Amino acid sequence: MPAELEIELIAVMTAASCAVCGSLLLVRGMTMTADAVSHTILLGIVLAYFAAGGLDSPLLFLGAAAVGLVTVALGELLVKSRLVSEDSAVGVVFPLLFALAVILITRYASSVHLDTDTVLLGELAFAPFERMTVFGADVGAKGIYTSAGLLALDLLFVVALFKELKTVSFDRTAALVMGFSPALLHYLMMALVSLTAVGSFDTVGSVLVVAFMAAPAATAYLLAESFGKMLAAAVTAAAASAIIGVRAALALDVSFAGAMATAAGLVFLAVLIAAPKRGLVGAYLRRRAGKRPR
C-alpha cells in the first residue's frame, strides 16, 4: 500500500472514532470534556512511561486512559463539593494536570521521543514507517491496526448499548426507572472517550482529537433528526474532512493535523450556513418569511 493511502486510511478511521465519541459527548452537552481529557492523558502517558521505562508498553495506554478518567472524576468531585461551578472545575483540574505533564517531560524526558510538539501535532507523517509484522511478513502500518481497533471498539460500544445510551442522554428519569445506572454508563462512556483520545493522539495529536470530537458531531447535529442518523452523519462528515485535510496537507506541504482540523472546521462552516433546516441562511429566510422562529 502506498504511504499516502496508509496515511489517509489511518486519518479516516481515527477521525471516525473521534466523531462517534464526540456525538455521545455533544448530546450530553459535554464537548469541552474532550478538550480536558485529551490534554490530561499526557500526564498518564508520562507517568506510565516512567513506570514502564518505554513507549511501547500497553501500560502506557491504560495509564493514560486512567488519568483521563481521573480528570473527569476530579472535576465532578469539585462540582459535588459545591465550592466551584462546573466550568470552573474543569478549568482548574485540567491545566494543572497538563502543566505537571509538561514540566515532567521537559525536565526528565526531553531526550526521548516524547516531546511537547508531538503531543499537539502527532506524527501522522511518520505513521507509515512503523510497520506491523506478522511472522516476519509486513502487513501494513501499525497505525492502521490501532485505529481500526479503536473504531471497532467505539462502534461496538455504541451498537451494543444504543438504546441505553439514547435513553440516558435524552431521558435520564426514564433510564433510572428502567433500571440501568446513568452513572455507570457515564463512566463507561468517559472511559471510551479516554481510550479513543489516547489511541488517536499518538498518531494525530491532541488538537485533532478535540477538533474531531467537536466539529463533525456539531455538523451532524445540524443535519440529523435522530440519534442514529446523527452518528452516521458525524462519521461521514469526519471521514470527508479527514480526506480533504490529508489531500490539502499533501498539496500545500503543511501539518496533517492542522489541515485536517481546518477541513473539519470548513465542513462545519458550510453546513452551518447552508443546512436545510437549521442553517443560518435557512433560519434567516424563515424569519423573514415571518414564520415562527425555530
Added chain:
Amino acid sequence: MTAALVSAPRLAAGTLAALMSDYTFRTVALGAAIIGLMSGVVGCFSVLRREALLADGASHAALPGVVAAYLITGSRDAAVLLAGAAASAVLAAAATVLTARRTRIKFESALAVAMSVFFGLGLALMSYAQRLPGASKAGLARFIYGEASSIVMRDVCASAVLALMLTALVCVFFRQFKLAAFDPEYAASAGLRSGAAGGALTAMTVAVTVLGIQAVGAVLMSALLIAPAVAARQWTRSLAGMTALAAVFGAVSGVAGTAYSSLREGVPTGPAIVVTASVIAGVSLLAAPGRGIAAKLVRRRRLRRRVLAADMSVPEGLGRTPPDVSAAPEQGTHLVATPDGEGRPAATLDGEGRAAASAPDKDGRGGGSDAGGA
C-alpha cells in the same frame, strides 16, 4: 486566613532575595506578576459569569492570528503579533456566540468547535511559516507553551499601562460589573446597561488572555484566570474582597512560578506559574475557614455528635422548635431567593459562586455595596 496570605509572599521573598540581583529575572517576574494580577481581577468576573471556559477558547483561537500577523507583516514584534492574536480571538468568540444564538448547538459545543479548529488552523499556518526562509520556530512556538523569558522591559511597561487601565475600569464601573455578573435581568430592569457591562467584561477577558499567552502559553492561559478566582472565592464573601485577593494570588503565582523555574533547570515558566496558582486554589478549597472542605468535615462531625447527644424526645409544640443543632449553619449552600421589602434581592454568592439572594438583613442591599455581609 491572614497567616496563609502572609506566608506565601514570605516564602517567595526568601527566594527573591537571591534572585533580585538578576535583571532578567526581575523583568520577567514583574511581567508575570502584572499578568497574574490582571488575570486574577478579570478572572473573578469570568468565573462568576460562568465564562471561565471562554478564556480557554480565546487563548487557543488566538494562535492563527499570531501566525497570520507574522506572515503578513514579517515582523516578530510582540505588539504586532498580539494584535493579530486579539483579532482572531475576537473572530472566534463572535463565531461561537453567533452559532450558539442562532442554531440548536449549545455554547459549550460551539466553543469547542471554534477553538479546536482555530488552533488547528494556527498549527497548519505555523508549519507553513516554518518553511519560509529566515523564519525560525523560536519566535512563534512560544505562543503555544509560553515563554516568559521572552518578556522584555517594553512588554512590562505596556502591560503595566494596561493593568492600570483595567484596574481603573473595574473600580469605576464596579457596580455595573457586579450586577452584570450576578443578576443581568435585574440590572436591565433597573435601567443599567448590563449588556454593555457584560460585553466589556468579555472584552477584558479576551484582552488579558491574549496578553498572557506570551507568558504562560495558549494551552494553559485559562488556568491563570480561573485558579486565582476560585481560590479567592473560598476566603471571602464580598466581591470586592474576592477581586483584590484574586489579584494578589495571581501576582504571587506569577512571581513564585518564575522564581521556581529559574531556580530549577528545565522547568518551563508557564507550567510552573500554573502549578503554583493551582496549588493556591487547592489549599484554599481544602483549608479556607468556614467554606473549606476541612472546615465542613469538622462541622459535620460536630453536628453529628450533637444530634446524637440531643434529647430527641418530642416536646410540646411538635415541629415548631426543633432541637438546636444549627448553631453552625452550613455556608455556601443554596439560599432561597427572598426579595427584601423593596423587592430587590440582596446579592451574595452561593455555593457555586452564582448569584443568589440572601436574607435582607445584610449590608449588601440591592447589590449597592459589597455582595452580602461577611
